[in-house]
Amino acid sequence: MIELLLLSRLQFAITAAFHFLFVPLTLGLALLVAVMETMYYRNKDETWRKMADFWGNIFKINFAIGLVSGITLTFQLGTNWGAYAEFMGDVFGPPLAMEALFAFFLEGTFLGAWIFLGHNRQKLKAFSMWMVALGTNISSLWILTANGFMQHPVGYEMAADGSKVVMTDFLALITNGYVWYMLIHTLLAAYLLTSFVVMGICAYHFLKGNNNEVFKKSFNIAVIIALATAVMLPVLGHGYAQYVTALQPTKGAAMDAIWETRSSVPMYLIQVPDSSTGSNSVQLLGIPGLASFLYTGSFSGTITGLNQLPQDELPPVEMIFWSFRLMTILGSLFIIVALLGLYLQKSGKLYTSKKYLKLLMWSIPLPYLTITAGWIVAEVGRQPWMVYGLLRTANGVSSVPTSDVLLSISLISAFYMVLLIFEIYLIKKTVVNATGVE
């Protein structure tokens, strides 16, 4: 049973993480390309057309895998998490079906239209891309509505026999505060990731000496988005952290490895948590009251420590602590990189700053890492609950033969590896070949 649970969790983690390698860039590029198509329609400046074509190509390659890998997750809710599907169907099913009705049909239909329409029908082409962008972004609202319930159940009651949740208020599901915190955080992170990918690719071409208008203009747009999102994310994250701590004290305390309940909790710059002893083996350079401020909004606020919370409801503390640190440290770094980029661009030194351009290129993987770390905090942080406070992960799993799960996890992982290599190869080829950008 343990093995089955472990394998099922591993399979979901792998497929969800893989899917989310492609989603953020899709969300951001869809909007960016839609803007470029619209600009071309409005002023017929060829630079905008070239930009739309170049970034559109990268969008197409990226979107294809994002689309097909998403189906895996829906399927697995039935194949591997059947007990969860039965328990949650009444609440989880509608957002999922709405996602298909509101979003997937828009994406699926208008993506085909956008790809096959020529620039001689620019108005329709731009409109189609806006529909794709609308579809992808609305899609995240619906899936986060479903996920938000798992984090913070609202608008439901338990069935009389306790076997499942029954929806009582659909509006409450959509207006769930958790959903909106997550949605804005996720979308901003996606736009940040997109801007860093765009800046990184532009940097590659600047280093090669291809200082044409396409990359210059793309960079100028991306650096503004990068700075705006990088600054907004921690501001929003602050509110988000307080909200989470109030709703899921276990996750909140694990994010900063706070073991004992106390007020005016300092935040330690250097800290190593150790869940086997229920304390930190190292803690140095504490900033007084900062943790209290971050999680409660007041420097003297009280935080419930992990040792005072039910011990069988604790998530894996180290994993959440380190993921959270990684996310916040990289998040701060992004602000510096974006500020530097804006400064260099304004002072006209950008195209000759080799070190900075190389830094940008090598920064491309960082937002991916940051987003993955963020999801680990959010999803591992609600463990051992699958639906917080209502259903334990161990009780959500399907009773299927372990050998079947082993087979499927091997098959899917191998298949995904091939897809990933192929995708990177195609994107690299598209980027490298775009020296002249026609």
Added chain:
Amino acid sequence: MFDFLTHDMLAIIWFFLWCVIWGVYFIVDSFSLGAGLLVPFIATDKAQRMQIQSSVGPFWGGNEVWLILAAGGTFAAFPLVFSKMFTFLYLPMMLLLIGLIARGISIEYLHKDENPHIQKILMWGWFAGSLLISLVLGVAFANFFKGLEIASGGVYIGTLIGLFSPYALIGGVLFVLMSVTSGAFWINVKTEGAIAIKAGDLAKKSALIVLVLALVYLAYSFMGIEGFTTNYSAMPALYLLPGLAVVTAVLAVFFAKKDRIFPAFCSNLLAFLFVVESGLASIYPYMLKSSVSSEYGIDIFEAASSHMTLSVMLGGALVFVPIIIIYQLWAYTLFREKIKETDQVEY
């Protein structure tokens, strides 16, 4: 919302919608699947491959969403069925998944790289994906009509091998051939030149085979499958469905002979629709029929979501399905021109 409808009535409406969504999926995806099944065999060079790719390129994604809606709709309206269906058929579902991914990636990436080896691999990937999807769904639906080996307490005692009965295999082959025929007609309608002629000739032959196989399948269903006729005896009007399946399959052959390809294409689609609906009509009120004993099956009333969930979803479907149909039809009119060998699409 919909307070004037009882819970049972909502469950019945959703069963009806469920049948409609599956039916729409099978007909709209049949020609994208068929194109994939045919591409390695009828396209002789890159130009012809591109013609086939462009004939389905703008549509396949939108078509596949009907399948996702069918899955999502099952989850929302009948969660118990969703869970059981996917758990019982774990490995077939994984095969279907691999097929969906392979098909999607192959169509999108087919000509993204000039390397002929990569193009060859992707062409066969497109074929293999399309084959897996149509075959697995054909075998799965035949098993739904026949009943799965569900024992007391909703315990599944079937095996993977057990799913491949002669009846299920005929169902699988029939779904594949109906898709092939649909794809061949579609390529003929949507393209010009050598590939169109080749596809048209092939469609004429395969339409005839589909007619024969459909007759065998329906006869087997009515005479060899336990409990298949129960609903038909209770409500003889249902015989219209298999009747129309046969008539439209005949019409497909007839129109094809007369070289009226578009009506032949539509007739073939309708034949596919009515074959599927004939089977679905037989299982009501069960969604997962049990071949062990009918009392162990999972019926729509037991599996249905709450009144609120069913009504919210019904509201969503009533507003959005018509809008979706309108913009999908609009997309078809947008790309109504025939694709020539010389057409170069930046795909």
